[in-house]
Amino acid sequence: MRWIALTLALALPAAAEDAPAPDSAAPRPVVSVIVNPETGLPISYVGTIVARIRTDLGFPLIGTVAERPVSAGDTVAKGEVLARLDPEELDAERRAAEAGVTVAEAQLNSATDARDRARELAARGVGSETRREDAERAHVAAEARLEQARAALARAEDMRGLAVLTAPQDGVVTEVFAEPGTALDAGQPVLRLAATGEREIVIDISDADVAAMTIGMAFDVSLAANPAISAAATLTRIDPVAERSTRTRRAHLTLTDPPDGYRLGALARVTPSIAAEAGVVLPLGAVLDPEGAAAVWTVDRGDDSVHRVPVTLGPSTGDFVLIADGLSPGVEVVLKGIHSLEDGQIVGPRVAE
Numbered sequence: 001m002r003w004i005a006l007t008l009a010l011a012l013p014a015a016a017e018d019a020p021a022p023d024s025a026a027p028r029p030v031v032s033v034i035v036n037p038e039t040g041l042p043i044s045y046v047g048t049i050v051a052r053i054r055t056d057l058g059f060p061l062i063g064t065v066a067e068r069p070v071s072a073g074d075t076v077a078k079g080e081v082l083a084r085l086d087p088e089e090l091d092a093e094r095r096a097a098e099a100g101v102t103v104a105e106a107q108l109n110s111a112t113d114a115r116d117r118a119r120e121l122a123a124r125g126v127g128s129e130t131r132r133e134d135a136e137r138a139h140v141a142a143e144a145r146l147e148q149a150r151a152a153l154a155r156a157e158d159m160r161g162l163a164v165l166t167a168p169q170d171g172v173v174t175e176v177f178a179e180p181g182t183a184l185d186a187g188q189p190v191l192r193l194a195a196t197g198e199r200e201i202v203i204d205i206s207d208a209d210v211a212a213m214t215i216g217m218a219f220d221v222s223l224a225a226n227p228a229i230s231a232a233a234t235l236t237r238i239d240p241v242a243e244r245s246t247r248t249r250r251a252h253l254t255l256t257d258p259p260d261g262y263r264l265g266a267l268a269r270v271t272p273s274i275a276a277e278a279g280v281v282l283p284l285g286a287v288l289d290p291e292g293a294a295a296v297w298t299v300d301r302g303d304d305s306v307h308r309v310p311v312t313l314g315p316s317t318g319d320f321v322l323i324a325d326g327l328s329p330g331v332e333v334v335l336k337g338i339h340s341l342e343d344g345q346i347v348g349p350r351v352a353e
Contacts, residue, residue, distance in 0.1 A: 029348040030306075031336040032299060035280040036329045044271040046224065047203035049262050051171065051194030052254065058189040059085055060162055065182045065190065072176050076167045076193070083178075083190050085163040094160050097153035104142070104149035111135075111142035171195045172264055194264055199255050201233055201268050204248040210238060211320040212281040217272065219253055224267035231258045233270060280323050286335045287313070287321060296327070297334040297341050304346050306334060 063085035070082050118135035121127025175192040178184060201221065205213070217235040222228075233253035242249050253270060255262060262268070288295045294313050297306045314322030327333065332350060334341065341347075 027304065027346045027348040029351045030299065030334050031352075032332050032334045032350050033282070033352070035282070035323075035327050035331050035333055044269050045203040045205065046267055046269055047201040047253070049199055049201055049255075049258075049264055049266045049268055051174075051196065051264055052198040052200045052252075053169070053195040054174070055168065055193050055195075056177075056189035057082065057165060057168075057191055057193055058187055059083075059165060059184060061085075061159060061186050063089075063163060063184055065178050065180050065184060068176070068178070068180055068190065070173050070191070072173055072191075074173045075196070076171060076173065078167055078169050080167045081164060082167055082173075082193075083165040085184075087160065087163050090156070090160045090163050094153070094156040097149070097156040100149040101146070101153050104146035108139075108142040108146050111139040115139040165190060167193060169193075169195045170197065174264070196264070199258055199262060199264065200236070201253045201255065201270060203251050203253070203270060204243070204246065205238075205251050206248055207242075208281055208320040210249055210251075211314075211316055211322050213238065213251065213272075214315070219270045220273055221253075221255065221258075221268050221270050223261055224269055226261065227269070229259050229261045231262060232256045280327055280329075281320050282323055282333060283335060284316060284319050284321050286333060286338060287311070288338060290316075290321065296323075297338050298327075299332040299334060299347060299350070301332065304348070306341050306343070306345050306347055308343050 066084050066086040068083040070076055070080075076082065115132075115135040115138070118127055118132040122129055122132040171193040173191050174194045176190070177192075178188070178190045184190070213235055215235055215237070219233045219235065221231045221233050233255050235251060236254045237252040239250040239252075282296070284290060286296055288297075288308070290313060293310060295308050295310045298309045299306050309326060311326030312324045314324035316322070334347075
């Protein structure tokens with residue numbers, strides 16, 4: 001037993017000497033991304049085809065809907081009647097205005113005759129000058145009353161015309177708000193009309209997508225129901241405020257000469273037409289000194305070393321920024337821990353974020 005213990009005591013130091021040391025100096029892995037023109041952008045989006053001009057139409061006066069000959073989904077032409085108000089009260093006002101014009105015309109005729117007689121008598125020296133002046137003033141007042149009555153008639157006729165709602169342009173009725181018999185306030189909408197002239201696609205995008213898009217950017221479009229029907233679209237507007245619930249923003253793409261199959265409400269798939277100069281999108285946290293000499297850390301997998309590369313920044317939105325120049329597709333960029341790296345430092349394997 002004494003011999004076995006001695007043998008173990010001599011062998012243990014040798015075994016400890018041969019055991020590998022803890023790998024405390026192993027290069028650390030890095031959280032990185034392989035950049036490409038689509039970095040930060042989905043390959044495609046699904047949007048809805050809508051009318052660029054959508055109008056809620058109503059009457060500018062109080063009344064009761066007597067007729068609404070169109071319904072949701074109907075296609076209407078410019079000038080076509082969409083709804084009418086009950087004209088009974090308006091017709092009564094117009095008849096009263098017409099009667100007022102008739103009375104004013106009769107009063108003017110009487111005032112004209114009185115003025116002419118007063119002038120004749122004054123010229124013959126029979127009538128007084130005061131009576132002639134009174135007749136002149138009465139005639140001027142009668143003319144003014146006639147003009148006032150005619151203006152009231154014109155207003156009554158205009159109001160009667162406003163009781164008929166017509167289409168301001170060719171379009172499709174997308175929604176109705178009032179049925180016949182409904183009492184309306186002035187300006188209360190009766191229906192919504194979507195113009196069929198110019199159409200656009202609306203898509204919801206994230207802040208990362210917004211940073212990578214610029215007004216005027218081109219998109220390729222295909223119908224979700226029939227991808228063979230394609231068209232082109234241009235980004236014309238991005239809503240400045242994000243939706244409170246989804247935190248996405250709505251982008252508006254105007255279609256260029258869309259085929260007939262691009263009907264309102266249809267779903268379409270849109271893909272950015274990525275150009276060589278489109279750049280890439282990265283989180284702001286991956287950029288060194290974004291307010292000054294902006295740079296990023298790239299990884300050379302030939303020797304696993306990192307290098308500081310100057311870049312040119314484009315627009316930024318939220319936590320993302322467009323890298324307009326300085327990076328080429330296929331480059332690996334470090335996303336996290338950038339302030340603890342040194343130029344030429346060896347790093348470990350890539351870890352996807």
